Amino acid sequence: MKYLYVFLLLCLFAISCSKQDMRVIHEGSDDLTHLLNMENHLNLKFESYATAIPEYLKAVGMKDLEFDDDKVALGRVLFYDKALSSDQSVSCASCHQQHRAFADGKAFGDGVDGQRAARNSMALGNTTNFSAHYRAIRSNTAPSLLWDERVTNLQDLTRAALTNPREMGMTMPKVVERVENKVYYQYLWKRAFGRTEIAEQDILDCISEFVSAIGSTTSKFDKALIQTSGEMSVTITDTIVSNIYYNPDPKPDTTIVTTTTLPFFNQSEFRGLGLFVANCSPCHSPIRPFQEVFMACNGLEMNYSDQGLGNVTENPAHNGVFKSPPLRNIARTGPYMHDGRFKTLEEVVEFYSTGVVEHPNLHPRMRDENGSARKNFTAQQKKDIVAFLHTLSDDAITQDERFSNPFK
Numbered sequence: 001m002k003y004l005y006v007f008l009l010l011c012l013f014a015i016s017c018s019k020q021d022m023r024v025i026h027e028g029s030d031d032l033t034h035l036l037n038m039e040n041h042l043n044l045k046f047e048s049y050a051t052a053i054p055e056y057l058k059a060v061g062m063k064d065l066e067f068d069d070d071k072v073a074l075g076r077v078l079f080y081d082k083a084l085s086s087d088q089s090v091s092c093a094s095c096h097q098q099h100r101a102f103a104d105g106k107a108f109g110d111g112v113d114g115q116r117a118a119r120n121s122m123a124l125g126n127t128t129n130f131s132a133h134y135r136a137i138r139s140n141t142a143p144s145l146l147w148d149e150r151v152t153n154l155q156d157l158t159r160a161a162l163t164n165p166r167e168m169g170m171t172m173p174k175v176v177e178r179v180e181n182k183v184y185y186q187y188l189w190k191r192a193f194g195r196t197e198i199a200e201q202d203i204l205d206c207i208s209e210f211v212s213a214i215g216s217t218t219s220k221f222d223k224a225l226i227q228t229s230g231e232m233s234v235t236i237t238d239t240i241v242s243n244i245y246y247n248p249d250p251k252p253d254t255t256i257v258t259t260t261t262l263p264f265f266n267q268s269e270f271r272g273l274g275l276f277v278a279n280c281s282p283c284h285s286p287i288r289p290f291q292e293v294f295m296a297c298n299g300l301e302m303n304y305s306d307q308g309l310g311n312v313t314e315n316p317a318h319n320g321v322f323k324s325p326p327l328r329n330i331a332r333t334g335p336y337m338h339d340g341r342f343k344t345l346e347e348v349v350e351f352y353s354t355g356v357v358e359h360p361n362l363h364p365r366m367r368d369e370n371g372s373a374r375k376n377f378t379a380q381q382k383k384d385i386v387a388f389l390h391t392l393s394d395d396a397i398t399q400d401e402r403f404s405n406p407f408k
């Protein structure tokens with residue numbers, strides 16, 4: 001009943017707001033969407049970005065996500081707008097492409113004037129809202145942004161991408177000027193902010209709001225956990241998910257997965273889950289609340305040409321330390337690692353099997369109980385891990401029109 005009232009109130013609010021907007025913007029026009037589409041070659045619908053979080057994630061503390069939909073819609077246009085780069089050839093979406101789960105398929109993304117970004121473009125789906133959730137429950141131990149986690153919030157990150165000479169090559173006053181010169185932003189600003197003056201902070205806020213909204217929880221792995229935990233109480237769900245997923249003390253040859261299978265999983269995927277939990281999950285959690293290690297040296301090479309966190313802190317103990325990504329949609333986001341050195345997941349798993357080097361900063365979690373950092377997986381085990389990694393793919397993210405390019 002309470003919800004019904006809230007819903008009705010929201011409807012009334014929505015109707016009154018939109019009517020008012022249209023009167024102000026364009027006398028005699030009754031449809032803002034139509035107007036935008038006719039005049040500006042934009043294909044923009046105003047939709048809800050509210051995200052329902054499945055029970056099994058709520059059980060571990062996540063909450064449904066709510067957004068200011070008009071700001072997300074505006075942020076979506078900005079995210080895809082090449083006018084926001086110095087030579088008008090690059091947008092955020094050049095390096096963060098929807099069909100690749102918001103990575104770009106290259107070792108180093110293409111910036112303005114034929115330049116290359118310094119690192120591999122990171123996938124965006126779910127990254128930020130899961131991080132934000134983590135930040136809320138664990139405060140200062142939450143994962144931050146970028147391969148060296150040097151940025152803590154999306155607004156700063158957006159400013160950095162816009163002004164990075166290798167990415168979009170702008171100054172913030174120039175960004176504001178470009179936005180002011182496009183007629184469609186006048187409409188969108190009026191709708192989102194109730195005014196037409198454009199402030200730098202608005203731009204950063206809206207792009208951040210859009211990036212935060214990109215997410216989904218409908219991978220095969222999610223579906224299996226949703227079905228398994230389905231009807232049970234929150235406490236039981238928590239225990240089951242923890243048991244399926246969480247192994248505080250990984251031992252390579254044991255598996256804490258006690259069920260005999262998961263719904264929708266074939267035997268190979270299921271064995272892969274066991275291997276993943278035993279060898280990988282302390283550092284990579286597609287279910288963020290279970291990730292313990294946010295940054296680590298995973299022993300890619302002895303003399304890193306990019307020192308990662310070490311560049312930021314100048315502490316030798318941080319050399320070769322990088323963010324350890326959540327791996328949602330990992331099958332879509334290659335090439336892999338901060339420098340895109342591995343083209344396929346098979347190469348990545350081969351690296352963990354036989355390629356890890358004895359770097360002085362190698363994270364202790366990289367070693368098994370015998371102290372070995374090389375897992376020497378069998379051919380079948382390698383196949384199983386790759387099969388499991390594919391269960392983290394989520395087509396909702398790559399196909400959802402609400403995250404797609406709004407320019408016709």
Ligand code: HEC
Nearest residue numbers: 092095109110111117119120121122127145146147161167
């Ligand atoms: C030229 C390619 C390029 C462009 C354009 C670009 N990015 Fe990125 N993005 C990257 C690279 C490379 C990284 C990792 C950089 C690093 O670690 O130093 C990254 C990282 C990120 C991250 C961090 C993700 C995480 O999990 O830590 C976010 C968020 C992001 N970009 C959003 C944006 C937004 C928003 C824009 C537009 C304003 C944008 N990017 C434009 C290449 C690009």
Ligand code: HEC
Nearest residue numbers: 279280283296298322323324325336337338352363365366
């Ligand atoms: C001690 C922590 C740790 C463990 C254990 C670990 N990784 Fe990683 N992983 C990392 C870090 C850190 C990176 C990023 C390294 C870099 O780019 O320099 C990474 C990168 C990756 C990537 C590439 C991600 C991307 O977006 O490019 C994949 C895939 C991956 N790991 C899979 C695995 C698998 C599979 C296992 C288990 C066999 C595993 N990892 C075990 C820390 C770890």
